[in-house]
Amino acid sequence: MKPFDLRQLSKAHEVRFSVDAETEEKLPWPQFTVADLNFFYGAHQALKGINLIVPNKRVMAFIGPSGCGKTTLLRTFNRMNEIIPGTRVEGSIRLGDKDLFSFPATTLRRVVGMVFQKPSPFPKSIFDNVAYGLRLDPAIRRSEIADKVEQSLRRAALWDEVKDKLHQSANGISGGQQQRLCIARALAVEPEVLLLDEPCSALDPLSTAKIEDLLFEIKDLCTIVIVTHNMLQAARVADYVGFFLNGELIELNRAKQIFQNPEMQQTQDYITGRFG
Amino acid sequence: MAKAALVIPEIPFQSRGLDRKQTWWERLRKGDEVVHLITLAGGWSILVITALLVQHLWVYSRLSRHAFGWHFLVDSTWDPVNGVFGAWPFVYGTVVTSLLALAISIPIGLGSAIFLAELAPRKLSNALTFLIELLAAVPSVIYGLIGIFLLIPVLFTVVPYFQKYFGWIPVFNGTFYGVSYFSASIVLSIMVVPFIISISREVLIAVPVSQREAMMALGATKWDVTWRAVVPYARQGIMGSIFLSLARALGETMAVTMVIGNVAQVSTSLMAPGYTIAAVIANEFTEATGDLYLHALIELGLVLFAVTMIFNALARLLMLTMKGHEVVG
Numbered sequence: 135m136k137p138f139d140l141r142q143l144s145k146a147h148e149v150r151f152s153v154d155a156e157t158e159e160k161l162p163w164p165q166f167t168v169a170d171l172n173f174f175y176g177a178h179q180a181l182k183g184i185n186l187i188v189p190n191k192r193v194m195a196f197i198g199p200s201g202c203g204k205t206t207l208l209r210t211f212n213r214m215n216e217i218i219p220g221t222r223v224e225g226s227i228r229l230g231d232k233d234l235f236s237f238p239a240t241t242l243r244r245v246v247g248m249v250f251q252k253p254s255p256f257p258k259s260i261f262d263n264v265a266y267g268l269r270l271d272p273a274i275r276r277s278e279i280a281d282k283v284e285q286s287l288r289r290a291a292l293w294d295e296v297k298d299k300l301h302q303s304a305n306g307i308s309g310g311q312q313q314r315l316c317i318a319r320a321l322a323v324e325p326e327v328l329l330l331d332e333p334c335s336a337l338d339p340l341s342t343a344k345i346e347d348l349l350f351e352i353k354d355l356c357t358i359v360i361v362t363h364n365m366l367q368a369a370r371v372a373d374y375v376g377f378f379l380n381g382e383l384i385e386l387n388r389a390k391q392i393f394q395n396p397e398m399q400q401t402q403d404y405i406t407g408r409f410g
Numbered sequence: 411m412a413k414a415a416l417v418i419p420e421i422p423f424q425s426r427g428l429d430r431k432q433t434w435w436e437r438l439r440k441g442d443e444v445v446h447l448i449t450l451a452g453g454w455s456i457l458v459i460t461a462l463l464v465q466h467l468w469v470y471s472r473l474s475r476h477a478f479g480w481h482f483l484v485d486s487t488w489d490p491v492n493g494v495f496g497a498w499p500f501v502y503g504t505v506v507t508s509l510l511a512l513a514i515s516i517p518i519g520l521g522s523a524i525f526l527a528e529l530a531p532r533k534l535s536n537a538l539t540f541l542i543e544l545l546a547a548v549p550s551v552i553y554g555l556i557g558i559f560l561l562i563p564v565l566f567t568v569v570p571y572f573q574k575y576f577g578w579i580p581v582f583n584g585t586f587y588g589v590s591y592f593s594a595s596i597v598l599s600i601m602v603v604p605f606i607i608s609i610s611r612e613v614l615i616a617v618p619v620s621q622r623e624a625m626m627a628l629g630a631t632k633w634d635v636t637w638r639a640v641v642p643y644a645r646q647g648i649m650g651s652i653f654l655s656l657a658r659a660l661g662e663t664m665a666v667t668m669v670i671g672n673v674a675q676v677s678t679s680l681m682a683p684g685y686t687i688a689a690v691i692a693n694e695f696t697e698a699t700g701d702l703y704l705h706a707l708i709e710l711g712l713v714l715f716a717v718t719m720i721f722n723a724l725a726r727l728l729m730l731t732m733k734g735h736e737v738v739g
Contacts, residue, residue, distance in 0.1 A: 214623060244629030254620035257643055266638070267628035316624070323628060 165190045165327055165357040166211060166234075171225035173206055173215070173381075180206045182381045184225070188327075188374075193349060193358040195368040195389070198378035198404070204361045207378075208329050211359065212246040213239050229327075244271070247325035247356075251332040253312035255304035255319075260296050263304045263315055267323040282322055289355070290318035291348045310341025314348065321352065328352070330360040334367065346371050365405055369393050377401045464715070471709035473702050482709060488674040490694070495706035497713050499674045503684040504717060506591050507666065508659040510680065511598035516652060518599070519606025523648075526607065527614035528636050539611060546604035554668030557597040562588040562669065565596075569681065584679040589671035592680040597665050602655035609654065613647025614640055646729070653725045660718050663688035687714040 166188040173181035181203045188194050196204035209215045210223065216239060227234040234242065244267070255263050264283040268274050274282070283300075287293040292314045296307065304315055313333055320328060330349075334342040342364075349358055349371050362368050368375050369389055376386040377400070385392065385401045396402045437443050474482065474495060485496025522542075526535040569586045576582045617640045625639035641648070663686075671683020672693060687710050698704045 212627065214626065217623075217626065240629045240631050242629075243627055248623075248627035250620060250623060250627075252620055254618075254624040256621065256624070256639060266625070267630075270628060270630055270634055270638075319624075320627065 164188060165230065167228040169226045171210070171223070171227060173203070173210060174222040175218070176220045180381050184383050186376060186383055186386055188357060188359060190357050191354060192373040193353050193360065193371050194374045194376065195372035196359070196361045196376045196378060197363070197365060197368050202378040203381040204378045205331055208331055208359060208361050211327070211329055212243050212248050214248065244323050245325055246327040246329060247320035247323065248329040248331065249313070249316050249320050249333050251335055253309055253316055253336070255312050255315055257303070257305060259301045260304050260307070260315060261300040264318050264322050267319060271323070286318040286322040289321050289348070289352055290314045291344060291351070292318055308341070310337050310344060313337060313341065314345060317345070317348065325356055327357045327359065330358065332361050332363060335363060342367070365393070377404060379404070467708055467712040467715060471705050471712050474705040474709040477702060483713065486676050490703050493700070493702050497687070497710055499676050500685050500687040500690050500710060501713060501717065502676050503591065503670065504660060504686040504688070504714065506680070506684070507594045507598055507670065507686060508656060510591065510595035511602060511659045512652065512656055514595060514599035515603045515606055515655060519603045520610060520648065522607045523610035523614055524636060524641070527611045528640065539608060542604045542607050546608065550601065550662060550665040553597055553601050554665035557593060557665060557669040561596060562593055565593060573681070580678045581680050584677070584682050586681045587671065587683060589669055589683045590681050591670065591684045594666045594670040594686070595680070597669050598659045598662055601662065601665060602658050605655045605658065606651045609651035610644070610648045613644040617643045649725070649729060653722065656721060656725070657718060660721065661688055661714070663692045667692060687717070
């Protein structure tokens with residue numbers, strides 16, 4: 135696919151990137167293109183007319199108060215919401231140049247991996263945890279699995295800490311290590327996109343820093359979409375930041391722009407903590 | 411520079427009742443002591459009852475123990491007229507029927523539990539579970555009657571065909587009289603299946619959503635999620651339900667007596683009639699003439715107790731080794 139001109143796309147979908155001389159950078163092709171997306175939990179509308187583009191191989195962060203729909207949007211990207219009864223999606227999402235809903239859900243979820251808020255290792259050994267996704271795919275040979283597990287653990291910056299206890303329980307390592315293990319598990323199947331749903335909210339600052347470092351390492355490998363309540367984190371790791379409020383995308387821009395010179399008053403209020 | 415003097419103000423003595431010791435009665439009224447006493451008594455009563463049970467079985471089986479020694483376990487003669495008693499046919503019958511019953515009920519029970527917990531709509535699942543729990547409350551004599559009037563006639567039509575093709579296997583050959591190890595095992599499996607279903611369903615439902623979602627996010631199908639994430643996570647609870655069923659099967663008396671045939675012999679064929687420990691005690695206790703006969707029956711009770719203990723211990727051991735392999739947190 136050809137790189138696209140951000141200004142054209144932002145016109146097409148009314149994405150609120152601020153249009154000035156600086157914005158005319160050439161972005162790689164879009165990973166996700168969301169157009170007029172509405173999402174309903176029964177009668178409750180959680181997302182209202184979302185338009186946005188997630189550029190490929192960049193880090194995009196979603197911020198906003200609790201219940202603003204950012205996690206719902208994230209879970210729509212790999213269609214995890216489908217398992218909740220009574221949910222409904224309107225509008226379109228494209229993954230690359232294909233309709234997101236044209237894939238079988240299981241195939242899609244191997245391309246779009248996800249890491250959850252709470253570390254959720256399986257009650258198995260560290261090795262088995264990373265190998266789980268690999269073993270689901272019959273095309274991956276047994277002999278490859280050990281190499282891929284080591285590679286994923288190295289990418290998740292966990293290898294040095296666990297290489298001597300690969301066959302011990304994953305429940306025995308610290309919360310921060312468990313979360314990096316979950317990232318390694320998601321990376322093992324080599325996804326194009328990694329969705330992170332508040333991955334550091336249960337972790338101490340040191341573990342958080344380690345995860346942020348590793349996001350820098352892996353953003354060449356895959357597109358990262360991260361939901362976070364920590365605005366400093368969004369400022370540190372994200373290239374682009376989207377601010378959500380009450381199910382609407384209020385502002386989407388480069389991280390620097392959002393935090394230094396937001397366009398909208400609501401964004402200003404939120405990031406300065408004057409929200410009430 | 412003047413030194414700042416540290417002044418410690420005098421604290422006037424204030425009694426707010428903190429210095430007064432509470433009497434025993436006051437502490438009792440606060441609740442903690444009461445709960446401690448009651449629960450302690452509950453805990454001890456279990457030990458005391460078990461100890462009394464073993465002591466009585468041990469003391470009142472002394473004649474038989476002295477007369478036959480360890481031979482009692484391996485001898486297969488049970489001749490009350492001549493006063494020769496051996497427990498082997500009963501031990502064999504008990505173990506064979508229980509294990510066969512488990513072999514039949516585990517796949518059915520686990521399958522149903524997975525269906526009810528993972529696949530069925532919640533309303534249907536709740537309705538069915540209610541019925542299944544009713545099944546668990548049906549008295550065992552009713553299951554015995556079902557065995558006699560429903561199961562055995564059906565088996566009479568099915569077994570001959572079965573034997574025509576598989577009769578060459580030793581466990582299936584011989585004449586089929588209706589009453590047999592096999593019939594007893596089927597009745598037992600019907601009786602224990604509700605336990606497996608009901609407990610396994612509970613533990614499957616209790617598996618955290620985070621485990622399911624984590625698995626799903628790796629691109630797993632619904633079946634992969636169930637079989638590789640949910641069931642392994644619930645494994646201990648499922649094993650628990652199986653042990654409970656095993657205990658029930660080992661000790662079941664009435665229903666087994668009605669369909670096993672009550673013949674004190676050891677047969678390789680599952681189609682032959684047999685006997686179990688619980689059945690023989692129930693059948694012969696009232697007509698036991700002579701102390702040795704009575705003591706032999708009580709020793710059978712001791713043996714049943716021991717068999718149950720051994721099975722439980724083996725089950726625990728199995729759990730521990732599984733823990734070693736698959737690491738449960």
